[in-house]
Amino acid sequence: MRTKVFIVDDHYMVVEGIRSLLQNEKSIEWIGHAMNANSCLAFLKQQLPDVILMDISMPDKSGIDLCKEVKEKYPSVFIIGLSTFNQQSFIQKMMDNGASGYLLKNATQEELMEGIEMIMKGKVYLSDEAAQSLRKNNQGEVPVLTRREKEVLELIAEGMTNNEIAEKIFVSASTVDTHRKNLLAKLEAKNTAELVKLAFFHKLISLDN
Amino acid sequence: MRTKVFIVDDHYMVVEGIRSLLQNEKSIEWIGHAMNANSCLAFLKQQLPDVILMDISMPDKSGIDLCKEVKEKYPSVFIIGLSTFNQQSFIQKMMDNGASGYLLKNATQEELMEGIEMIMKGKVYLSDEAAQSLRKNNQGEVPVLTRREKEVLELIAEGMTNNEIAEKIFVSASTVDTHRKNLLAKLEAKNTAELVKLAFFHKLISLDN
DNA sequence: TTAAATATCCCTTTTTTACAGGATAGCATC
DNA sequence: GATGCTATCCTGTAAAAAAGGGATATTTAA
Numbered sequence: 001m002r003t004k005v006f007i008v009d010d011h012y013m014v015v016e017g018i019r020s021l022l023q024n025e026k027s028i029e030w031i032g033h034a035m036n037a038n039s040c041l042a043f044l045k046q047q048l049p050d051v052i053l054m055d056i057s058m059p060d061k062s063g064i065d066l067c068k069e070v071k072e073k074y075p076s077v078f079i080i081g082l083s084t085f086n087q088q089s090f091i092q093k094m095m096d097n098g099a100s101g102y103l104l105k106n107a108t109q110e111e112l113m114e115g116i117e118m119i120m121k122g123k124v125y126l127s128d129e130a131a132q133s134l135r136k137n138n139q140g141e142v143p144v145l146t147r148r149e150k151e152v153l154e155l156i157a158e159g160m161t162n163n164e165i166a167e168k169i170f171v172s173a174s175t176v177d178t179h180r181k182n183l184l185a186k187l188e189a190k191n192t193a194e195l196v197k198l199a200f201f202h203k204l205i206s207l208d209n
Numbered sequence: 210m211r212t213k214v215f216i217v218d219d220h221y222m223v224v225e226g227i228r229s230l231l232q233n234e235k236s237i238e239w240i241g242h243a244m245n246a247n248s249c250l251a252f253l254k255q256q257l258p259d260v261i262l263m264d265i266s267m268p269d270k271s272g273i274d275l276c277k278e279v280k281e282k283y284p285s286v287f288i289i290g291l292s293t294f295n296q297q298s299f300i301q302k303m304m305d306n307g308a309s310g311y312l313l314k315n316a317t318q319e320e321l322m323e324g325i326e327m328i329m330k331g332k333v334y335l336s337d338e339a340a341q342s343l344r345k346n347n348q349g350e351v352p353v354l355t356r357r358e359k360e361v362l363e364l365i366a367e368g369m370t371n372n373e374i375a376e377k378i379f380v381s382a383s384t385v386d387t388h389r390k391n392l393l394a395k396l397e398a399k400n401t402a403e404l405v406k407l408a409f410f411h412k413l414i415s416l417d418n
Numbered sequence: 419t420t421a422a423a424t425a426t427c428c429c430t431t432t433t434t435t436a437c438a439g440g441a442t443a444g445c446a447t448c
Numbered sequence: 449g450a451t452g453c454t455a456t457c458c459t460g461t462a463a464a465a466a467a468g469g470g471a472t473a474t475t476t477a478a
Binding site for chain 1: 453454457
């Protein structure tokens with residue numbers, strides 16, 4: 001039985017690269033690729049691969065979310081995260097959402113094959129750099145925020161004061177102040193400036209919205 | 210005469226992808242690839258390509274710097290920037306440093322060939338998305354900060370107060386306050402929170418330091 | 419060399435945050 | 449039905465930042 005491999009990546013060159021790396025491997029069957037999350041989900045309704053190589057950044061949905069969704073619907077599929085970044089938080093989130101491994105796009109053919117084989121045995125595979133990154137940044141626990149806290153955090157980063165936020169979300173300024181207090185405590189920030197910086201660090205807010 | 214193409218990219222899968230896309234093109238001669246800036250420069254001493262496809266992010270040196278260096282030494286070589294990001298500042302900088310075009314890594318084989326052909330005619334080629342990005346983000350003027358202002362901005366983002374910053378950089382709190390005032394004005398921020406957010410937006414500060 | 423930009427310092431007033439201490443109500447889970 | 453989490457609201461004080469004004473050397477560039 002050959003291992004059925006499917007790729008989700010919006011970068012044509014990367015898809016071609018993986019295809020090229022796998023085409024001479026007799027143990028691998030390339031069953032197709034998708035350029036975005038939706039066409040991936042559509043494909044999986046027709047045919048299930050053994051392994052999905054999944055980019056973390058895609059136009060319609062992040063690989064992190066897609067990973068979760070696929071794992072919920074098809075728990076038997078093994079997922080390997082693919083990324084150019086060696087970014088601890090991404091790796092962590094992919095693993096949290098059920099990924100079995102993580103490969104950087106500068107991986108060699110040997111690493112790619114090693115990763116697929118390991119994962120088919122039910123083990124975890126992390127490319128060297130990714131594993132190092134995980135070990136190093138161990139204290140980087142992402143704080144868990146409530147919906148309201150996230151909302152307030154975003155408005156703070158927009159430059160709004162407590163009073164302005166209070167008006168906007170129809171609560172008293174005291175409530176906003178409490179959320180702010182909790183945000184400072186949860187992110188361990190000394191003040192608003194560090195709060196916003198740490199929010200970026202933990203990817204709790206982003207530039208596009 | 211076939212067009213001699215050389216690739217500089219530290220992502221193995223991307224190199225393989227481009228090789229795969231170009232291998233059946235009779236007008237193209239693949240003369241090699243480099244995984245970092247230094248081996249690229251070493252290769253160019255031996256043999257000169259017509260076109261270099263160059264990644265913007267590499268381990269030892271950014272493509273933006275490498276582009277400049279190559280163009281200074283070998284002005285006749287055409288350079289096409291390659292990136293996964295659709296980031297206006299990168300595109301602009303590559304063009305400023307002598308690149309003839311810019312391609313995103315999700316370009317198709319047709320776009321890749323079109324780009325190479327256009328550039329060999331001495332024209333400029335921007336992939337659709339890249340060109341759009343250049344047009345769209347036109348009003349995104351990055352404010353010019355002085356050395357001192359940058360220094361203060363970073364310390365603000367670290368969560369330090371005016372007094373703490375004053376002690377750290379050996380000036381009075383009034384001075385720090387003035388710098389802060391100027392930062393708010395230059396970045397057009399309403400308060401510290403928005404200041405830090407906009408600092409990220411304009412890439413005036415980053416997470417790693 | 420003159421003008422412009424930079425870096426430094428000071429004052430006042432108002433607004434906003436930070437921190438400390440609460441309280442209450444709803445909701446889910448166990 | 450107790451426990452824990454979330455969201456809401458309150459009082460009060462102290463610290464910090466925002467906004468307004470202005471001043472003076474030094475460096476840079478035209």
